[in-house]
Amino acid sequence: MSASKKLSTSVKAICYLAESFPNPKSSKDISDNIGGNASKLRQLLSMLAKNGIVSSSQGINGGFILTKHPGKIHLQEVYCSVEDRKAFHLDVNHSHGDSKDRTSIFNDYFLDLFADVQVEIEDKMRLISLQSIMNNLKIKSKYNDRLVPKE
Amino acid sequence: MSASKKLSTSVKAICYLAESFPNPKSSKDISDNIGGNASKLRQLLSMLAKNGIVSSSQGINGGFILTKHPGKIHLQEVYCSVEDRKAFHLDVNHSHGDSKDRTSIFNDYFLDLFADVQVEIEDKMRLISLQSIMNNLKIKSKYNDRLVPKE
DNA sequence: ATAAAATGTTACACTTTCCGTAACAATTAA
DNA sequence: TTAATTGTTACGGAAAGTGTAACATTTTAT
Numbered sequence: 001m002s003a004s005k006k007l008s009t010s011v012k013a014i015c016y017l018a019e020s021f022p023n024p025k026s027s028k029d030i031s032d033n034i035g036g037n038a039s040k041l042r043q044l045l046s047m048l049a050k051n052g053i054v055s056s057s058q059g060i061n062g063g064f065i066l067t068k069h070p071g072k073i074h075l076q077e078v079y080c081s082v083e084d085r086k087a088f089h090l091d092v093n094h095s096h097g098d099s100k101d102r103t104s105i106f107n108d109y110f111l112d113l114f115a116d117v118q119v120e121i122e123d124k125m126r127l128i129s130l131q132s133i134m135n136n137l138k139i140k141s142k143y144n145d146r147l148v149p150k151e
Numbered sequence: 152m153s154a155s156k157k158l159s160t161s162v163k164a165i166c167y168l169a170e171s172f173p174n175p176k177s178s179k180d181i182s183d184n185i186g187g188n189a190s191k192l193r194q195l196l197s198m199l200a201k202n203g204i205v206s207s208s209q210g211i212n213g214g215f216i217l218t219k220h221p222g223k224i225h226l227q228e229v230y231c232s233v234e235d236r237k238a239f240h241l242d243v244n245h246s247h248g249d250s251k252d253r254t255s256i257f258n259d260y261f262l263d264l265f266a267d268v269q270v271e272i273e274d275k276m277r278l279i280s281l282q283s284i285m286n287n288l289k290i291k292s293k294y295n296d297r298l299v300p301k302e
Numbered sequence: 303a304t305a306a307a308a309t310g311t312t313a314c315a316c317t318t319t320c321c322g323t324a325a326c327a328a329t330t331a332a
Numbered sequence: 333t334t335a336a337t338t339g340t341t342a343c344g345g346a347a348a349g350t351g352t353a354a355c356a357t358t359t360t361a362t
Contacts, residue, residue, distance in 0.1 A: 001321075002242040008261050026337065035254060037322055039340095046339060059330025062337045088272065091153040103186060109287055110159050113279065120275050124268050136260055152349075177308060188351055190311095197310060210359025213308045 001040065003089075006082040007075070009036055010044050014073065014130055015139050017054060017066040022147040024063030044082055051081040055148075067148050070134055070141050076125035087121045090114040152191065154240075157233040158226070160187055161195050165224065165281055168205060168217040169292040173299070175214030195233055202232040206299075218299050221285055221292050227276035241265040 001009075012034040017025060027038040027045065045064050048054045055067045079087065092107040134141055152160075163185040168176060178189040178196065196215050199205045206218045241262055285292055 004240060004265070005242045008241070008258070011261075012257060028337090039323070039325095040321075042338065043340080049338095056338060057330075058328080058336080058338045060332060060334095060336045062330065064338090089153075089155060090159070091156040092159055106159075106163060106288065109284070110162075113284075114155070117272055117275050120271050121268055124271050128264065133260070133264075137257065175308095179308090190352070191350080193309065194311080200309095207309060208359075209307080209309050209357080211305095211307045211361060213359065215309090 003079070003083045003085055003087065006044060007079050009034070009041070010048060010078050010082050011075075011130065011133060013041065013045060013064075014048070014053065014066065014070070014078070015134055015137070017064060018070050018130070018134060018141040018143050019139055021066055021142040021144065024057060024061065024065045026063040029063065047082050048078070051077070053078065053081060065148070066143055069131070069143055069145065071129050071131035073130040074126050075128040075130075076122050078130075079125060086114075086118045087125075088114055088117045154230070154234045154236055157195060158230050160185070160192070161199060161229050161233050162226075162281065162284060164192065164196060164215075165199070165204065165217065165221070165229070166285055166288070166290050168215060169221050169281070169285060169294050170290055172217055172293040172295065175208060175212065175216045177214040180214065198233050199229070202228070204229065204232060216299070217294055220282070220294055220296065222280050222282035224281040225277050226279040226281075226284075227273050229281070230276060237265075237269045 013030050016030055016033050025033075027042045030045075031038040031041050045054060045056065049056050049064070053066070053068050053073060054064045056062070056064050090111055092110060131141065164181050167181055167184050176184075178193045181196075182189040182192050196205060196207065200207050200215070204217070204219050204224060205215045207213070207215050282292065
């Protein structure tokens with residue numbers, strides 16, 4: 001799945017969980033609501049769970065619930081949770097010679113250059129909260145800290 | 152070819168053309184020097200030619216030459232020449248219903264959001280000239296306006 | 303004129319990656 | 333005990349990427 005699709009799917013799922021808080025929602029519930037495949041959704045959601053954005057419970061009436069206030073979740077955090085790759089990924093030619101040939105030097109330089117751009121993107125994404133997204137989409141969050149079950 | 156690979160390959164080619172200015176270099180010369188495939192290189196270079204960064208001539212002793220001072224070529228310009236896609240491309244789920252369903256509204260919003268990020272990236276890339284790249288890589292440019300053949 | 307060399311473009315087979323689905327062990331609650 | 337759910341892996345078809353080849357067109361040298 002492309003990085004941006006992972007991100008947009010994750011955001012949709014988080015919005016849905018915020019909307020239906022504090023009821024746990026199964027991957028099937030979520031996929032019925034936001035589209036996509038339940039199994040692939042679980043892959044995304046398990047990554048969000050590892051990063052403390054949602055929590056999961058198994059068994060009957062299990063599912064996923066939000067564990068963080070939408071105002072405190074930012075796009076960058078969601079992106080990093082579901083995608084290893086940098087947003088502005090550099091795909092360079094592989095060097096065929098030794099480690100200090102011209103191609104390698106060029107690639108090293110380019111990696112630095114792209115790292116700068118990457119920082120810009122991450123800073124920008126850090127400024128966008130899930131709450132602001134929900135506001136724009138007129139989705140009402142029912143999230144409430146006190147209702148989040150402890151670990 | 153991935154967008155970033157097109158970009159880095161293009162930059163390498165431009166550096167080589169600046170270095171060997173004003174001698175036209177064939178796609179074969181360039182691929183021998185910077186690696187990659189001559190045919191694929193021609194595809195990139197023909198796009199750079201359409202955007203006025205290089206010019207091409209056919210026939211014996213033909214090839215590509217730089218037509219713009221490295222200090223006046225910027226990464227953003229090179230990127231746009233060889234890649235239609237935005238740098239931070241959004242790959243959204245396709246809507247299956249009518250044009251005003253929830254998925255569509257969500258996607259429209261996301262496109263706006265990513266457009267903002269896109270502007271940041273382009274601004275950042277606009278600040279990086281080919282000349283500065285060549286300086287960092289200690290490549291000497293031999294580019295000289297007066298030696299560029301007229302149309 | 304002719305031949306040689308180069309671009310610009312298209313096509314193609316091969317490989318890699320993507321994607322939806324299925325499967326199943328582990329876990330949990332009724 | 334049973335049913336429902338997560339978490340993870342596997343897989344086959346679809347899509348996209350990659351390197352190469354082919355060839356008409358253009359241009360220059362002889």
